[in-house]
Amino acid sequence: MKLPVIKTKMLLLYFFLQYVEFLLVFGSKFICGDGHFRCLGNEATCISKQELNYIPELPDHIQKVDILLGDVERIDSPDFFQNVTHISSLSMIRSGLTYIAPGAFDILQNLTSLDIGANQLDALPENTFSPETRSRLLHFDATENNFHCRCDLIWFSEWLISNSSVFHPPGIKKYFCVNKYFLGKPLLINIVELRGLDKQACLMSGDYLAFIIFILSVLLGSFVFYLFLKIYCSPKLTTVKQRVLLPFRLLRTKLHTFVCTTNVAFKYDVFVAYAEEDNDFVSDHLRPRLEDELGLKLCLHQRDFHPGRNILENIEDSVTSSKKVLMVFTTHFAHSPWCQFELALCQRHAMDHGDLLLVVHVNNTPVSDLTPTMTAIVRTCTYIAWSQAGEGRVIFWNSLLLALGDVLTTHAPRSLQRRQQQRQQQGEMNQDEEQAGETVIV
Known part of the structure; x- marks a missing residue:
């Protein structure tokens, strides 16, 4: 009775060892790129949760690299891709990307499809891609980023219009930038609308505006501080109510005086x-x-x-x-x-x-x-x-x-x-005409 049980256990152990051998021999072939990627067919997908400072060496037959949901905060140099210069498709959706060095993708001589959408990019300067790299791209997607409406996006708006087929899907109408200057709160503007802006608009930079705001804030803070020092050091103000209300009354008077004086100075x-x-x-x-x-x-x-x-x-x-x-x-x-x-x-x-x-x-x-x-x-x-x-x-x-x-x-x-001057001038003109008429009659 015990012999069949022993045979069954031996058979199960045999199959388990065969499965382990299969994983060791074939399963390891799917892991590539120093253990950071899984290679299947001609596609390599990032499986690592560690931050990538570069893409490790991948097999030569790999054509598509997918870093979906990876951890790549910055691409500081073209060396990031030096081990995969042969790939033709690159996807970095939601990889946490905040910065791309100028010419970072130029080393990828066979690149025809690039997707850097749903990241944290706030700028995309023209030197990010060389003209040769842009001409090679057949599909490009950079939607759902935090682009700021600055002059370094004017070139991008021109590229959207002149090569709209490269951006389908999702289409050029899906590209927006955030402008915080006009209304003091985020205002979405279609990047295509930046194409008509003159290059002179670049003279008004964000750093200049920030400097002006800083100076005005310092002056206003100094004025308020001076007001409070003057009020709270005054021995005539004996009650708490007077000390609290008087600054606001003085400030209101100052503002009213300022408005009245500026009205007179309007050009x-x-x-x-x-x-x-x-x-x-x-x-x-x-x-x-x-x-x-x-x-x-x-x-x-x-x-x-x-x-x-x-x-x-x-x-x-x-x-x-x-x-x-x-x-x-x-x-x-x-x-x-x-x-x-x-x-x-x-x-x-x-x-x-x-x-x-x-x-x-x-x-x-x-x-x-x-x-x-x-x-x-x-x-x-x-x-x-x-x-x-x-x-x-x-x-x-x-x-x-x-x-x-x-x-x-x-x-x-x-x-x-x-009106009186016009009427007076009109009357003088009529008198001159009458005198001229009389002279002609004589």
């Missing part, structure tokens, strides 16, 4: 933001009525921008030097990158000063032709629609003059004086 009454193609509307309708008849001083970029100065500086100085901001919404305005920049800057200015944007909607431009920011303004704010009809035009001017009430009040005397 323009109204800053008009419009596209170049809409100059006829501004010169034929807005300027004659607001300047010639009502005596307001408009800021028009074709006439009042300083020649030779940076365009961004001209826009910023003109907006901050104007009491009101008037936007002329048209299809041309939606398609102009500079107009979109003016819109974002004017929004920021209006929020900082507690003012409202005045929007004139011309030609009833369809919502589908507007940008998301323009659509949000049209749907949430009351705008003034231009009309060619007689009654509609009367309503338009009444609404616009009502919106400009504060500015018109301060310029009412000057407007009346200008």
